Amino acid sequence: MRPRSGPTVEHRVLAARLRTLRERAGVSLHAAARALDAHPATVRRIERAETGLDARQVRTLLDRYGVPAAEAEPIMTGLGAANLPGWWHEWRDAMEPWQQEVIGIESSASLVRTWHPALVPELLRTPAYAAALCRTRYPADTPARRDRRVELLGQRQRRLAERGATLWALLPAAALHTRVGDAGVMAEQRAMLAEAADRPHLTVQIVPLDAPPHPMTAVPPLHLLRVPVPEVGDRAVLETPGGRADVVDDPGTVMEHRIRLDGACAAAPHPGAPLPYDPPAP
Structure with a gap:
Protein backbone atom coordinates (compact mmCIF):
# COMPACT_ATOMS: atom_id res chain seq x y z
CA MET A 1 0.00 0.00 0.00
CA ARG A 2 1.35 3.44 -0.93
CA PRO A 3 2.33 5.50 2.13
CA ARG A 4 -0.57 7.87 2.76
CA SER A 5 1.66 10.86 3.42
CA GLY A 6 4.39 10.13 0.91
CA PRO A 7 7.68 8.27 1.50
CA THR A 8 10.43 9.71 3.66
CA VAL A 9 13.96 10.04 2.32
CA GLU A 10 14.98 7.06 4.51
CA HIS A 11 12.31 5.00 2.75
CA ARG A 12 13.52 6.17 -0.68
CA VAL A 13 17.13 5.31 0.16
CA LEU A 14 16.30 1.74 1.20
CA ALA A 15 14.03 1.25 -1.81
CA ALA A 16 16.80 2.44 -4.14
CA ARG A 17 19.26 0.17 -2.34
CA LEU A 18 17.03 -2.84 -3.02
CA ARG A 19 16.93 -1.98 -6.71
CA THR A 20 20.73 -1.65 -6.80
CA LEU A 21 21.19 -5.02 -5.08
CA ARG A 22 18.82 -6.73 -7.51
CA GLU A 23 20.61 -5.27 -10.52
CA ARG A 24 24.01 -6.14 -9.05
CA ALA A 25 22.89 -9.74 -8.61
CA GLY A 26 21.59 -9.88 -12.19
CA VAL A 27 18.07 -10.80 -11.03
CA SER A 28 15.19 -9.68 -13.25
CA LEU A 29 11.97 -8.13 -11.96
CA HIS A 30 10.13 -11.31 -12.90
CA ALA A 31 12.60 -13.53 -11.01
CA ALA A 32 12.37 -11.29 -7.93
CA ALA A 33 8.57 -11.40 -8.15
CA ARG A 34 8.62 -15.21 -8.30
CA ALA A 35 10.60 -15.26 -5.06
CA LEU A 36 7.82 -13.23 -3.47
CA ASP A 37 5.06 -15.19 -5.22
CA ALA A 38 3.86 -11.82 -6.47
CA HIS A 39 3.47 -9.79 -9.65
CA PRO A 40 6.53 -7.93 -11.04
CA ALA A 41 4.62 -4.70 -10.42
CA THR A 42 4.93 -5.42 -6.69
CA VAL A 43 8.73 -5.43 -6.91
CA ARG A 44 8.65 -2.30 -9.03
CA ARG A 45 6.52 -0.50 -6.43
CA ILE A 46 8.86 -1.59 -3.63
CA GLU A 47 11.85 -0.23 -5.55
CA ARG A 48 10.07 3.06 -6.25
CA ALA A 49 9.08 3.56 -2.61
CA GLU A 50 5.42 3.41 -3.61
CA THR A 51 4.51 0.90 -0.91
CA GLY A 52 5.54 0.12 2.62
CA LEU A 53 8.66 -2.01 3.18
CA ASP A 54 7.38 -5.33 4.51
CA ALA A 55 10.07 -7.09 6.54
CA ARG A 56 9.22 -10.58 5.21
CA GLN A 57 9.32 -9.41 1.59
CA VAL A 58 12.58 -7.51 2.07
CA ARG A 59 14.25 -10.49 3.74
CA THR A 60 13.10 -12.77 0.90
CA LEU A 61 14.49 -10.40 -1.70
CA LEU A 62 17.83 -10.05 0.08
CA ASP A 63 18.13 -13.83 0.25
CA ARG A 64 17.25 -14.12 -3.44
CA TYR A 65 19.92 -11.58 -4.32
CA GLY A 66 22.52 -13.44 -2.28
CA VAL A 67 23.25 -10.44 -0.05
CA PRO A 68 25.66 -11.40 2.76
CA ALA A 69 24.49 -10.97 6.34
CA ALA A 70 26.88 -8.12 7.05
CA GLU A 71 25.25 -6.10 4.27
CA ALA A 72 21.68 -7.31 4.80
CA GLU A 73 21.34 -6.68 8.53
CA PRO A 74 21.73 -2.88 8.37
CA ILE A 75 18.97 -2.85 5.76
CA MET A 76 16.66 -4.90 7.97
CA THR A 77 17.51 -2.75 10.97
CA GLY A 78 16.61 0.39 9.02
CA LEU A 79 13.14 -0.83 8.04
CA GLY A 80 11.50 0.48 11.20
CA ALA A 81 12.69 4.04 10.68
CA ALA A 82 12.00 3.92 6.94
CA ASN A 83 8.36 2.93 7.52
CA LEU A 84 7.67 5.69 10.03
CA PRO A 85 5.43 8.46 8.69
CA GLY A 86 7.09 11.81 8.10
Missing part, protein backbone atom coordinates in the same frame (compact mmCIF):
# COMPACT_ATOMS: atom_id res chain seq x y z
CA TRP A 87 6.36 14.80 10.33
CA TRP A 88 4.01 16.11 7.64
CA HIS A 89 1.71 13.10 7.99
CA GLU A 90 -0.58 14.96 10.41
CA TRP A 91 -0.93 17.81 7.90
CA ARG A 92 -2.06 15.69 4.95
CA ASP A 93 -5.57 17.15 5.14
CA ALA A 94 -4.04 20.52 4.17
CA MET A 95 -1.89 19.19 1.31
CA GLU A 96 -2.36 18.74 -2.39
CA PRO A 97 -1.52 15.17 -3.54
CA TRP A 98 1.71 16.27 -5.27
CA GLN A 99 2.88 18.09 -2.14
CA GLN A 100 3.17 14.80 -0.27
CA GLU A 101 6.09 13.75 -2.46
CA VAL A 102 7.64 17.21 -2.62
CA ILE A 103 7.53 17.89 1.13
CA GLY A 104 8.98 14.45 1.82
CA ILE A 105 12.05 15.38 -0.25
CA GLU A 106 12.15 19.01 0.85
CA SER A 107 12.32 17.88 4.49
CA SER A 108 15.78 16.39 3.88
CA ALA A 109 17.01 18.77 1.20
CA SER A 110 20.28 20.63 1.70
CA LEU A 111 19.42 23.12 -1.06
CA VAL A 112 16.07 24.46 -2.26
CA ARG A 113 16.01 26.84 -5.21
CA THR A 114 12.72 28.47 -6.08
CA TRP A 115 11.24 30.85 -8.65
CA HIS A 116 7.81 32.42 -8.98
CA PRO A 117 6.88 34.55 -12.02
CA ALA A 118 4.36 36.80 -10.26
CA LEU A 119 4.28 36.31 -6.49
CA VAL A 120 6.60 35.95 -3.52
CA PRO A 121 7.73 32.27 -3.48
CA GLU A 122 5.87 30.29 -0.83
CA LEU A 123 8.87 29.52 1.39
CA LEU A 124 9.37 33.29 1.83
CA ARG A 125 5.75 34.22 2.49
CA THR A 126 4.66 35.72 5.78
CA PRO A 127 1.64 34.09 7.47
CA ALA A 128 -0.57 37.06 6.57
CA TYR A 129 0.51 37.03 2.92
CA ALA A 130 -0.01 33.25 2.72
CA ALA A 131 -3.44 33.53 4.37
CA ALA A 132 -4.55 36.22 1.92
CA LEU A 133 -3.47 34.06 -1.01
CA CYS A 134 -5.31 31.06 0.41
CA ARG A 135 -8.55 33.05 0.53
CA THR A 136 -8.15 33.78 -3.16
CA ARG A 137 -6.78 30.44 -4.31
CA TYR A 138 -9.02 28.18 -2.23
CA PRO A 139 -12.37 29.99 -1.96
CA ALA A 140 -14.24 26.71 -1.37
CA ASP A 141 -12.09 25.81 1.65
CA THR A 142 -13.39 26.27 5.15
CA PRO A 143 -11.55 28.92 7.20
CA ALA A 144 -10.18 26.08 9.34
CA ARG A 145 -8.64 24.31 6.33
CA ARG A 146 -7.12 27.52 5.04
CA ASP A 147 -5.60 28.04 8.48
CA ARG A 148 -4.15 24.53 8.29
CA ARG A 149 -2.53 25.32 4.94
CA VAL A 150 -0.87 28.39 6.43
CA GLU A 151 0.26 26.43 9.50
CA LEU A 152 1.79 23.74 7.27
CA LEU A 153 3.74 26.35 5.34
CA GLY A 154 5.02 27.78 8.62
CA GLN A 155 6.18 24.31 9.68
CA ARG A 156 8.04 23.86 6.39
CA GLN A 157 9.76 27.23 6.75
CA ARG A 158 10.74 26.60 10.36
CA ARG A 159 12.12 23.11 9.74
CA LEU A 160 14.10 24.27 6.72
CA ALA A 161 15.73 27.02 8.81
CA GLU A 162 16.39 24.72 11.78
CA ARG A 163 18.24 22.23 9.57
CA GLY A 164 20.38 25.01 8.12
CA ALA A 165 19.30 24.16 4.59
CA THR A 166 20.09 26.73 1.92
CA LEU A 167 17.13 28.53 0.34
CA TRP A 168 17.82 30.50 -2.84
CA ALA A 169 14.85 32.40 -4.24
CA LEU A 170 14.40 34.39 -7.43
CA LEU A 171 11.33 36.56 -8.03
CA PRO A 172 10.33 39.51 -10.21
CA ALA A 173 9.86 43.00 -8.77
CA ALA A 174 6.28 42.75 -10.05
CA ALA A 175 5.60 40.47 -7.09
CA LEU A 176 6.21 43.43 -4.78
CA HIS A 177 3.66 45.52 -6.70
CA THR A 178 0.96 42.85 -6.79
CA ARG A 179 -1.17 43.58 -3.73
CA VAL A 180 -1.94 40.43 -1.78
CA GLY A 181 -4.17 41.31 1.16
CA ASP A 182 -4.12 44.92 2.31
CA ALA A 183 -1.33 47.49 2.46
CA GLY A 184 -0.27 46.25 5.89
CA VAL A 185 0.18 42.71 4.64
CA MET A 186 2.35 43.93 1.77
CA ALA A 187 4.40 46.19 4.03
CA GLU A 188 5.12 43.27 6.36
CA GLN A 189 6.03 41.01 3.42
CA ARG A 190 8.41 43.60 1.92
CA ALA A 191 10.02 44.16 5.33
CA MET A 192 10.61 40.43 5.66
CA LEU A 193 12.30 40.31 2.26
CA ALA A 194 14.39 43.37 3.08
CA GLU A 195 15.89 41.73 6.16
CA ALA A 196 16.33 38.38 4.43
CA ALA A 197 19.82 39.39 3.33
CA ASP A 198 20.97 39.10 6.93
CA ARG A 199 19.67 35.57 7.40
CA PRO A 200 22.18 32.73 7.14
CA HIS A 201 21.57 30.18 4.39
CA LEU A 202 19.09 32.46 2.59
CA THR A 203 19.64 34.19 -0.76
CA VAL A 204 17.02 36.40 -2.40
CA GLN A 205 17.37 37.92 -5.86
CA ILE A 206 14.76 40.26 -7.34
CA VAL A 207 14.52 41.00 -11.07
CA PRO A 208 13.80 44.72 -11.67
CA LEU A 209 10.68 45.82 -13.53
CA ASP A 210 12.74 47.30 -16.38
CA ALA A 211 14.97 44.24 -16.80
CA PRO A 212 15.03 42.55 -20.22
CA PRO A 213 13.59 39.04 -20.66
CA HIS A 214 15.66 36.32 -19.00
CA PRO A 215 15.66 32.49 -19.19
CA MET A 216 12.87 32.17 -16.58
CA THR A 217 10.58 34.80 -18.11
CA ALA A 218 7.01 33.43 -18.28
CA VAL A 219 8.10 30.07 -16.78
CA PRO A 220 5.61 28.75 -14.17
CA PRO A 221 6.68 28.43 -10.52
CA LEU A 222 9.72 26.17 -10.32
CA HIS A 223 11.42 24.50 -7.37
CA LEU A 224 14.71 22.55 -7.48
CA LEU A 225 15.42 20.23 -4.55
CA ARG A 226 18.77 18.63 -3.72
CA VAL A 227 19.12 15.89 -1.08
CA PRO A 228 22.75 15.07 -0.09
CA VAL A 229 22.45 11.30 -0.53
CA PRO A 230 23.37 9.57 -3.79
CA GLU A 231 20.30 7.30 -3.77
CA VAL A 232 17.91 10.27 -4.06
CA GLY A 233 18.42 12.33 -7.18
CA ASP A 234 17.59 15.99 -7.58
CA ARG A 235 13.96 16.88 -8.24
CA ALA A 236 12.41 19.67 -10.29
CA VAL A 237 8.87 20.69 -9.38
CA LEU A 238 7.04 22.71 -12.03
CA GLU A 239 3.67 24.00 -10.86
CA THR A 240 0.80 24.02 -13.35
CA PRO A 241 -2.63 25.72 -13.30
CA GLY A 242 -5.35 24.20 -11.16
CA GLY A 243 -3.26 23.50 -8.08
CA ARG A 244 -1.23 20.73 -9.70
CA ALA A 245 2.46 20.19 -10.35
CA ASP A 246 4.81 17.98 -12.33
CA VAL A 247 7.51 16.38 -10.18
CA VAL A 248 10.47 15.51 -12.41
CA ASP A 249 13.37 13.23 -11.45
CA ASP A 250 14.91 12.64 -14.89
CA PRO A 251 18.49 13.95 -14.50
CA GLY A 252 18.62 15.48 -17.98
CA THR A 253 15.37 17.38 -17.57
CA VAL A 254 16.32 18.54 -14.07
CA MET A 255 19.63 19.80 -15.48
CA GLU A 256 17.79 21.78 -18.18
CA HIS A 257 15.71 23.53 -15.53
CA ARG A 258 18.84 24.20 -13.44
CA ILE A 259 20.68 25.76 -16.40
CA ARG A 260 17.71 27.97 -17.14
CA LEU A 261 17.47 29.10 -13.52
CA ASP A 262 21.26 29.65 -13.36
CA GLY A 263 21.00 31.96 -16.37
CA ALA A 264 18.21 33.98 -14.81
CA CYS A 265 20.07 34.31 -11.50
CA ALA A 266 23.24 35.40 -13.30
CA ALA A 267 21.28 38.16 -15.05
CA ALA A 268 19.55 39.36 -11.86
CA PRO A 269 20.99 41.95 -9.44
CA HIS A 270 23.42 40.65 -6.86
CA PRO A 271 21.79 39.26 -3.68
CA GLY A 272 21.41 41.93 -1.01
CA ALA A 273 20.57 44.74 -3.43
CA PRO A 274 17.85 47.13 -2.17
CA LEU A 275 14.29 46.12 -2.92
CA PRO A 276 13.25 47.65 -6.27
CA TYR A 277 10.03 49.08 -4.87
CA ASP A 278 8.77 52.62 -4.55
CA PRO A 279 5.80 52.87 -2.17
CA PRO A 280 2.73 54.68 -3.54
CA ALA A 281 2.40 58.35 -2.81
CA PRO A 282 0.03 59.16 0.10
Whole structure:
Protein backbone atom coordinates (compact mmCIF):
# COMPACT_ATOMS: atom_id res chain seq x y z
CA MET A 1 0.00 0.00 0.00
CA ARG A 2 1.35 3.44 -0.93
CA PRO A 3 2.33 5.50 2.13
CA ARG A 4 -0.57 7.87 2.76
CA SER A 5 1.66 10.86 3.42
CA GLY A 6 4.39 10.13 0.91
CA PRO A 7 7.68 8.27 1.50
CA THR A 8 10.43 9.71 3.66
CA VAL A 9 13.96 10.04 2.32
CA GLU A 10 14.98 7.06 4.51
CA HIS A 11 12.31 5.00 2.75
CA ARG A 12 13.52 6.17 -0.68
CA VAL A 13 17.13 5.31 0.16
CA LEU A 14 16.30 1.74 1.20
CA ALA A 15 14.03 1.25 -1.81
CA ALA A 16 16.80 2.44 -4.14
CA ARG A 17 19.26 0.17 -2.34
CA LEU A 18 17.03 -2.84 -3.02
CA ARG A 19 16.93 -1.98 -6.71
CA THR A 20 20.73 -1.65 -6.80
CA LEU A 21 21.19 -5.02 -5.08
CA ARG A 22 18.82 -6.73 -7.51
CA GLU A 23 20.61 -5.27 -10.52
CA ARG A 24 24.01 -6.14 -9.05
CA ALA A 25 22.89 -9.74 -8.61
CA GLY A 26 21.59 -9.88 -12.19
CA VAL A 27 18.07 -10.80 -11.03
CA SER A 28 15.19 -9.68 -13.25
CA LEU A 29 11.97 -8.13 -11.96
CA HIS A 30 10.13 -11.31 -12.90
CA ALA A 31 12.60 -13.53 -11.01
CA ALA A 32 12.37 -11.29 -7.93
CA ALA A 33 8.57 -11.40 -8.15
CA ARG A 34 8.62 -15.21 -8.30
CA ALA A 35 10.60 -15.26 -5.06
CA LEU A 36 7.82 -13.23 -3.47
CA ASP A 37 5.06 -15.19 -5.22
CA ALA A 38 3.86 -11.82 -6.47
CA HIS A 39 3.47 -9.79 -9.65
CA PRO A 40 6.53 -7.93 -11.04
CA ALA A 41 4.62 -4.70 -10.42
CA THR A 42 4.93 -5.42 -6.69
CA VAL A 43 8.73 -5.43 -6.91
CA ARG A 44 8.65 -2.30 -9.03
CA ARG A 45 6.52 -0.50 -6.43
CA ILE A 46 8.86 -1.59 -3.63
CA GLU A 47 11.85 -0.23 -5.55
CA ARG A 48 10.07 3.06 -6.25
CA ALA A 49 9.08 3.56 -2.61
CA GLU A 50 5.42 3.41 -3.61
CA THR A 51 4.51 0.90 -0.91
CA GLY A 52 5.54 0.12 2.62
CA LEU A 53 8.66 -2.01 3.18
CA ASP A 54 7.38 -5.33 4.51
CA ALA A 55 10.07 -7.09 6.54
CA ARG A 56 9.22 -10.58 5.21
CA GLN A 57 9.32 -9.41 1.59
CA VAL A 58 12.58 -7.51 2.07
CA ARG A 59 14.25 -10.49 3.74
CA THR A 60 13.10 -12.77 0.90
CA LEU A 61 14.49 -10.40 -1.70
CA LEU A 62 17.83 -10.05 0.08
CA ASP A 63 18.13 -13.83 0.25
CA ARG A 64 17.25 -14.12 -3.44
CA TYR A 65 19.92 -11.58 -4.32
CA GLY A 66 22.52 -13.44 -2.28
CA VAL A 67 23.25 -10.44 -0.05
CA PRO A 68 25.66 -11.40 2.76
CA ALA A 69 24.49 -10.97 6.34
CA ALA A 70 26.88 -8.12 7.05
CA GLU A 71 25.25 -6.10 4.27
CA ALA A 72 21.68 -7.31 4.80
CA GLU A 73 21.34 -6.68 8.53
CA PRO A 74 21.73 -2.88 8.37
CA ILE A 75 18.97 -2.85 5.76
CA MET A 76 16.66 -4.90 7.97
CA THR A 77 17.51 -2.75 10.97
CA GLY A 78 16.61 0.39 9.02
CA LEU A 79 13.14 -0.83 8.04
CA GLY A 80 11.50 0.48 11.20
CA ALA A 81 12.69 4.04 10.68
CA ALA A 82 12.00 3.92 6.94
CA ASN A 83 8.36 2.93 7.52
CA LEU A 84 7.67 5.69 10.03
CA PRO A 85 5.43 8.46 8.69
CA GLY A 86 7.09 11.81 8.10
CA TRP A 87 6.36 14.80 10.33
CA TRP A 88 4.01 16.11 7.64
CA HIS A 89 1.71 13.10 7.99
CA GLU A 90 -0.58 14.96 10.41
CA TRP A 91 -0.93 17.81 7.90
CA ARG A 92 -2.06 15.69 4.95
CA ASP A 93 -5.57 17.15 5.14
CA ALA A 94 -4.04 20.52 4.17
CA MET A 95 -1.89 19.19 1.31
CA GLU A 96 -2.36 18.74 -2.39
CA PRO A 97 -1.52 15.17 -3.54
CA TRP A 98 1.71 16.27 -5.27
CA GLN A 99 2.88 18.09 -2.14
CA GLN A 100 3.17 14.80 -0.27
CA GLU A 101 6.09 13.75 -2.46
CA VAL A 102 7.64 17.21 -2.62
CA ILE A 103 7.53 17.89 1.13
CA GLY A 104 8.98 14.45 1.82
CA ILE A 105 12.05 15.38 -0.25
CA GLU A 106 12.15 19.01 0.85
CA SER A 107 12.32 17.88 4.49
CA SER A 108 15.78 16.39 3.88
CA ALA A 109 17.01 18.77 1.20
CA SER A 110 20.28 20.63 1.70
CA LEU A 111 19.42 23.12 -1.06
CA VAL A 112 16.07 24.46 -2.26
CA ARG A 113 16.01 26.84 -5.21
CA THR A 114 12.72 28.47 -6.08
CA TRP A 115 11.24 30.85 -8.65
CA HIS A 116 7.81 32.42 -8.98
CA PRO A 117 6.88 34.55 -12.02
CA ALA A 118 4.36 36.80 -10.26
CA LEU A 119 4.28 36.31 -6.49
CA VAL A 120 6.60 35.95 -3.52
CA PRO A 121 7.73 32.27 -3.48
CA GLU A 122 5.87 30.29 -0.83
CA LEU A 123 8.87 29.52 1.39
CA LEU A 124 9.37 33.29 1.83
CA ARG A 125 5.75 34.22 2.49
CA THR A 126 4.66 35.72 5.78
CA PRO A 127 1.64 34.09 7.47
CA ALA A 128 -0.57 37.06 6.57
CA TYR A 129 0.51 37.03 2.92
CA ALA A 130 -0.01 33.25 2.72
CA ALA A 131 -3.44 33.53 4.37
CA ALA A 132 -4.55 36.22 1.92
CA LEU A 133 -3.47 34.06 -1.01
CA CYS A 134 -5.31 31.06 0.41
CA ARG A 135 -8.55 33.05 0.53
CA THR A 136 -8.15 33.78 -3.16
CA ARG A 137 -6.78 30.44 -4.31
CA TYR A 138 -9.02 28.18 -2.23
CA PRO A 139 -12.37 29.99 -1.96
CA ALA A 140 -14.24 26.71 -1.37
CA ASP A 141 -12.09 25.81 1.65
CA THR A 142 -13.39 26.27 5.15
CA PRO A 143 -11.55 28.92 7.20
CA ALA A 144 -10.18 26.08 9.34
CA ARG A 145 -8.64 24.31 6.33
CA ARG A 146 -7.12 27.52 5.04
CA ASP A 147 -5.60 28.04 8.48
CA ARG A 148 -4.15 24.53 8.29
CA ARG A 149 -2.53 25.32 4.94
CA VAL A 150 -0.87 28.39 6.43
CA GLU A 151 0.26 26.43 9.50
CA LEU A 152 1.79 23.74 7.27
CA LEU A 153 3.74 26.35 5.34
CA GLY A 154 5.02 27.78 8.62
CA GLN A 155 6.18 24.31 9.68
CA ARG A 156 8.04 23.86 6.39
CA GLN A 157 9.76 27.23 6.75
CA ARG A 158 10.74 26.60 10.36
CA ARG A 159 12.12 23.11 9.74
CA LEU A 160 14.10 24.27 6.72
CA ALA A 161 15.73 27.02 8.81
CA GLU A 162 16.39 24.72 11.78
CA ARG A 163 18.24 22.23 9.57
CA GLY A 164 20.38 25.01 8.12
CA ALA A 165 19.30 24.16 4.59
CA THR A 166 20.09 26.73 1.92
CA LEU A 167 17.13 28.53 0.34
CA TRP A 168 17.82 30.50 -2.84
CA ALA A 169 14.85 32.40 -4.24
CA LEU A 170 14.40 34.39 -7.43
CA LEU A 171 11.33 36.56 -8.03
CA PRO A 172 10.33 39.51 -10.21
CA ALA A 173 9.86 43.00 -8.77
CA ALA A 174 6.28 42.75 -10.05
CA ALA A 175 5.60 40.47 -7.09
CA LEU A 176 6.21 43.43 -4.78
CA HIS A 177 3.66 45.52 -6.70
CA THR A 178 0.96 42.85 -6.79
CA ARG A 179 -1.17 43.58 -3.73
CA VAL A 180 -1.94 40.43 -1.78
CA GLY A 181 -4.17 41.31 1.16
CA ASP A 182 -4.12 44.92 2.31
CA ALA A 183 -1.33 47.49 2.46
CA GLY A 184 -0.27 46.25 5.89
CA VAL A 185 0.18 42.71 4.64
CA MET A 186 2.35 43.93 1.77
CA ALA A 187 4.40 46.19 4.03
CA GLU A 188 5.12 43.27 6.36
CA GLN A 189 6.03 41.01 3.42
CA ARG A 190 8.41 43.60 1.92
CA ALA A 191 10.02 44.16 5.33
CA MET A 192 10.61 40.43 5.66
CA LEU A 193 12.30 40.31 2.26
CA ALA A 194 14.39 43.37 3.08
CA GLU A 195 15.89 41.73 6.16
CA ALA A 196 16.33 38.38 4.43
CA ALA A 197 19.82 39.39 3.33
CA ASP A 198 20.97 39.10 6.93
CA ARG A 199 19.67 35.57 7.40
CA PRO A 200 22.18 32.73 7.14
CA HIS A 201 21.57 30.18 4.39
CA LEU A 202 19.09 32.46 2.59
CA THR A 203 19.64 34.19 -0.76
CA VAL A 204 17.02 36.40 -2.40
CA GLN A 205 17.37 37.92 -5.86
CA ILE A 206 14.76 40.26 -7.34
CA VAL A 207 14.52 41.00 -11.07
CA PRO A 208 13.80 44.72 -11.67
CA LEU A 209 10.68 45.82 -13.53
CA ASP A 210 12.74 47.30 -16.38
CA ALA A 211 14.97 44.24 -16.80
CA PRO A 212 15.03 42.55 -20.22
CA PRO A 213 13.59 39.04 -20.66
CA HIS A 214 15.66 36.32 -19.00
CA PRO A 215 15.66 32.49 -19.19
CA MET A 216 12.87 32.17 -16.58
CA THR A 217 10.58 34.80 -18.11
CA ALA A 218 7.01 33.43 -18.28
CA VAL A 219 8.10 30.07 -16.78
CA PRO A 220 5.61 28.75 -14.17
CA PRO A 221 6.68 28.43 -10.52
CA LEU A 222 9.72 26.17 -10.32
CA HIS A 223 11.42 24.50 -7.37
CA LEU A 224 14.71 22.55 -7.48
CA LEU A 225 15.42 20.23 -4.55
CA ARG A 226 18.77 18.63 -3.72
CA VAL A 227 19.12 15.89 -1.08
CA PRO A 228 22.75 15.07 -0.09
CA VAL A 229 22.45 11.30 -0.53
CA PRO A 230 23.37 9.57 -3.79
CA GLU A 231 20.30 7.30 -3.77
CA VAL A 232 17.91 10.27 -4.06
CA GLY A 233 18.42 12.33 -7.18
CA ASP A 234 17.59 15.99 -7.58
CA ARG A 235 13.96 16.88 -8.24
CA ALA A 236 12.41 19.67 -10.29
CA VAL A 237 8.87 20.69 -9.38
CA LEU A 238 7.04 22.71 -12.03
CA GLU A 239 3.67 24.00 -10.86
CA THR A 240 0.80 24.02 -13.35
CA PRO A 241 -2.63 25.72 -13.30
CA GLY A 242 -5.35 24.20 -11.16
CA GLY A 243 -3.26 23.50 -8.08
CA ARG A 244 -1.23 20.73 -9.70
CA ALA A 245 2.46 20.19 -10.35
CA ASP A 246 4.81 17.98 -12.33
CA VAL A 247 7.51 16.38 -10.18
CA VAL A 248 10.47 15.51 -12.41
CA ASP A 249 13.37 13.23 -11.45
CA ASP A 250 14.91 12.64 -14.89
CA PRO A 251 18.49 13.95 -14.50
CA GLY A 252 18.62 15.48 -17.98
CA THR A 253 15.37 17.38 -17.57
CA VAL A 254 16.32 18.54 -14.07
CA MET A 255 19.63 19.80 -15.48
CA GLU A 256 17.79 21.78 -18.18
CA HIS A 257 15.71 23.53 -15.53
CA ARG A 258 18.84 24.20 -13.44
CA ILE A 259 20.68 25.76 -16.40
CA ARG A 260 17.71 27.97 -17.14
CA LEU A 261 17.47 29.10 -13.52
CA ASP A 262 21.26 29.65 -13.36
CA GLY A 263 21.00 31.96 -16.37
CA ALA A 264 18.21 33.98 -14.81
CA CYS A 265 20.07 34.31 -11.50
CA ALA A 266 23.24 35.40 -13.30
CA ALA A 267 21.28 38.16 -15.05
CA ALA A 268 19.55 39.36 -11.86
CA PRO A 269 20.99 41.95 -9.44
CA HIS A 270 23.42 40.65 -6.86
CA PRO A 271 21.79 39.26 -3.68
CA GLY A 272 21.41 41.93 -1.01
CA ALA A 273 20.57 44.74 -3.43
CA PRO A 274 17.85 47.13 -2.17
CA LEU A 275 14.29 46.12 -2.92
CA PRO A 276 13.25 47.65 -6.27
CA TYR A 277 10.03 49.08 -4.87
CA ASP A 278 8.77 52.62 -4.55
CA PRO A 279 5.80 52.87 -2.17
CA PRO A 280 2.73 54.68 -3.54
CA ALA A 281 2.40 58.35 -2.81
CA PRO A 282 0.03 59.16 0.10
